[in-house]
Amino acid sequence: MSESDSSGGPGGSGGPGRSGGQSGVIGADPSAPRALVRAIDPGKLPKYFDADEISARWDRFWQDEGVYHYDAARSRAETFVVDTPPPTASGSLHIGHVFSYTQADVVVRYKRMTGMNIFYPMGWDDNGLPTERRVQNYYHIRCDPNTPYEPGLRFEQASAADRKQPARLVSRPNFIEACFDLIREDEQAFSVLWHRLGLSVDWRQEYQTIDENCRRVAQRSFLDLWQKGHVYTSDAPTMWDIDFQCAVAQAEVEDKPVAGAFHQIEFAIEGESARIVIATTRPELLAACVGVTAHPNDERYKPFFGKRAITPLFRTPVPIFPSELADPEKGTGILMVCTFGDQTDVQWWRAEGLELRQVIGSDGRLRAVDFGKAPFASLDVARANAAYAEIAGKSVKQAQARIVELLRDPAGSATGTGAPLVREPEPIQHSVKFFEKGDRPLELLTTRQWFCRLLDRKADLIAKGEEVEWHPAHMRARFRDWTENLSIDWCLSRQRYFGVPIPVWYPLDANGRPDYDHPIVAEASALPVDPTTDLPRGHSEAQRGKPGGFVADPDIFDTWFTSSLTPQISSHWGTDPERHARLFPADVRPQGHDIFRTWAFYTIAKALLHENDVPWRHALISGWILDPDRKKMSKSKGNVMTPLPLIETYTADAARYWAASARLGADTAFDENVWKIGKRLVTKLFNAAKFVLSQPGEVAPITHELDRAFVAKLRELVEAATRNFDAYQYAHALQETETFFWTRFTDTYLELTKTRARGEGTGTATGREAALASQASGSAVAALRLGLSVLVRLFAPVLPFITEEIWSWAFAAEQGAGGSAARMSVHRAAWPGAADFRGTPPPSHPESFDVAIAALAAINKAKADAAVSMGREVASLTLQAAPATLGIFAGVRSDVLSAARVTRCEVEASAALAPGEFAVKAIEFADRPGGDT
């Protein structure tokens, strides 16, 4: 140990409390047990607790000294790899972020203290729709790929006046630049929160899902999937958002209840006088009708199977066929098949080989069509086109209204008998599929998209899901259920701009038509590429878009295509095989359950398809924050809490205390009270530490019965907390530690040892007596400091700021001596364990500590009943307890009596009392309130 080490300790930059801590830091006796130190002059400790100053100072120290740096030189076995969720950079800061990120950080901090080398990166998920949408709103611009690029163009936040004008159209490169500008600001806001919260990430491992490495990894993933035959392109019905004008995957779809109506419409039957009435909620799709179906056993419709129905208005003959999928109970039992009203239409369309009559355009408006030309057909072309002219160009909603009007007119009838709409629409509430971020229902449009085959790998996916240890465990079932219920392959391509380009070109034939069956996929060595500006090998720019040349795929990947590679992004898959081997698979994936079916699922899928492995061994799923009415907090409900003001009020440690009080996976009602309790705990720790460290006695071996009994209890606590942390039950560990701290340490042990630790009453003692008293005092002082040292470390994962502050007063220098400043951090200290207790013999009676507390409590209760102060001196006392209990009491008697300020005490055996119980038979108080000792 050298002085220079201790004087350069953490926080040496100044601030309250930094001036004096060093003089007594080094243990006076080199043979003293570790972590035991000489008293600190209380005058040199901070008088007040300044949370803001403390957290700013320690965040700076942690960053400057690299306390959380990953050490690439250490082995995989002693490394703990975290697959941190990259927050959506353009999302708003939400109290839920504090909740889930803290839970992960608590786990990480524990692992670090057990000696693990932590790999804990931070990424920003900035590619994708949320950024585009925010950029569009913020600058009031729209991307138009046909607009020419203007170098150096910069935008400012749009004013209210600007917003009254139409959005400015900008080129794709300008739009992407605007995205980059804005995400930088958004990422900064998150970064501030993470520092404020004390997330122990290694900021050297930062990435953006749009950065070069991420683009390379995502495109490499595509290449690998292509080479293995897992991806394919297909021109098929796909779920489509008409506002974003973009394809959507099954995982991004959610049902929303919508008001609709059943319309009953009469169809004629070719060559018969009979007619049928179909029920539909989408009459505007009548022009897209390609068939009619009913259940094969439905007697009402059996005679018509194989015949053709004729639609009203458009007079299109369509086949009537039986299908098990039709439900005789629903509507009229017979329905029209359209291209496409829903997923079942797609099945019928495929199974029956029906026509494709697509009437809805990519913008959600009715396309122009001609009933004189295939695939549109009519027995009365002029009339059909006239009817269609009424709806062409209209939105779905407008078209529906107009069609209903037309159907009320007998002129539109295909049967010649009255209006096709046989009764007034019957309003219903039904659920409709929406893109999760969309405002209008999805349509099924036939478009060319890239897909990743998943349906053929369900069994393997489920097997990988079984390999992952889910916390809480029931999330495993959720993974299995979602996987089993998958019904379509993963649609990878998006018709958007700010994302990773699909690294593909298509050859153009002599007529300038793309050959989608023979895509030119970029070469691995060329990645990342942008096919709209980069060239496929062996081609020249002059061939772009020319017959016989090539054309770029204009699309980008689904944002999850990149996000599902976060473990591989961190491991530098494909460019650094050694690093990849060290970091993949990861140990833990913390995440929320809102992105279970996307992020968790796709990440497992990618790891399976690429390396036939799991992406991580443990998945930690955080719960929701509910508002006090038990509704999920969300921006649209306007009940979102912003974290920073709360952190300012209660401190970052209190915020973390709140988050760490909830178990993994547990949805928790927001309760500000828990923050208050956290703040109270932080203050109490501050005060208790000051008190313990300012006890003047010199440390000595822990020999006293009460001290040994306390240490035994402390040891039990450490074992329990360690077990719980190992099982990711940080909330239990926190609760146990907190309970111990209040009920076994501050309120009890501190009170019981106060007098002895100060060595009071020994002022006149000499010789052997003085030596004994000094030994008794030193034993208490040593146990108090051991207790503080252990408790501070047990609390450190949850309360990193206050524990670091306390640690720096007394324990840091000893630990860090001879090493770097980083080693002095409590967060690099050894997790409490056997080494802390090695020097302390077990107590003579395991119950000594509880007996002492019970006796003190009995006397306190007698004081409370008499309405006198706890500090009131007791002139004489008669205590009763079971004989065995009295035997144990003898060993701790002097501590109890001095804590209770009892001058004279007699004990009586009482068989009526249970073991460990005390009763006060008689109590007599001193005349005056006792002077404080």
Next chain:
RNA sequence: GGGGCGUUAGCUCAGUUGGUAGAGCACCGUGUUCACACCGCGGGGGUCACUGGUUCGAGUCCAGUACGCCCCACCA
């Protein structure tokens, strides 16, 4: 319709292998001001949603019911 989670004190939540119901807050009483009023001590308060079953014994295990929340499916 299928699956999952939950229901314990006024509130927020613990309750690990079945063994006499816990904490904090709130409430009531009381004390105290050189570690701490962001305090101490004490007190009241629960048919553990309901019904059955297993067991010497069930908050805990099993079956069912009700209510709440979540996911999925259906949505002509």
